[in-house]
Amino acid sequence: MNTEMKAIVVDDHPLIAMATKSILEQIQGVSVMGIAKTGTECLELVEQHKPGLVMLDYHLPDQFGSGVVKQIKMRYPGIHVVIFTGIDVADMYNHLIELGVSGIISKESSESVIQNMVRCIMDNCTMLPLPLYRNMRLMTSTPLPDAALTKDEVRIMSMLMRGATHEQIAQEIYVSKRSVDNYLKKIYEKLGVKSRVQALEKFVQSKYYNEMDRSEA
The missing domain is CATH 1.10.10.10 (Winged helix-like DNA-binding domain superfamily/Winged helix DNA-binding domain)
Known part of the structure; x- marks a missing residue:
């Protein structure tokens, strides 16, 4: 396992952001470098600190998490991004994983589950909820053609x-x-x-x- 990992928390709800920061800082080797409230602030912190991990809320005031993931991965493909969300993203599991996220976890998860996921990521592994694992179809899915919008x-x-x-x-x-x-x-x-x-x-x-x-x- 890597001994040190810098992290960034991205959430526009201050209490949730601070709680997430506290959970992460209980993991040996993890240092939270900052908290961002928007996708734009997240990208600025990524440029400044070059973290190993970004805990990213999916629904941000200025954009969706998928767009932030795409931008992070284009610039720094080695950064681990975990979608940490309070909404149901079941319909987007495959797309998010194809974008390169290292994990998807609910904000309702216990502290130990969140910490275990981060430890797995520090060891270059991941952890998925069983319902997500069973519904994944990465090997068989084919992209749908674009709908014709006016x-x-x-x-x-x-x-x-x-x-x-x-x-x-x-x-x-x-x-x-x-x-x-x-x-x-x-x-x-x-x-x-x-x-x-x-x-x-x-x-x-x-x-x-x-x-x-x-x-x-």
Whole structure:
């Protein structure tokens, strides 16, 4: 096992962040270098400290955890990222693992479970909950083709990515809130999802998100 590992905690809830920091610092060899509240702050701390481990909340104020993982792994593929979340990410297990996360764990897990996972990672292993392990299909899964979204639908999804409310979207594109709701129902049907989180995750994986990234670069 490696004797020393620098870590960063990323969570916008101060009490949870401090509790996570305390749990990690009880592990021999782990030093928490800082706490970030957003994806942007996380990337800044990663650049500054070059940690071995990032404990990353999935739902951040400025972006989703998957986008942060992608950016970290592009710059520093050797950094371990653990998705530490209070929401159900079951539909995104495969995608997150394909992005390169070293573990996925619930915030409801006990201190000992969290610490055991980190110790496994320090030993270049991982630990997965049995339901996750049984549902994994990395070897057989094939990516679905991108759904055909209209220009307006892509614009709406892009605004959702930035945290816009339905009311704000309606004002921006000069339609009623009900029209925005109808747009989203059609988008959900096209993407084969049932929730906003699932839709945004599918959008992040699509060609439209990559094209949006390039246009804003």
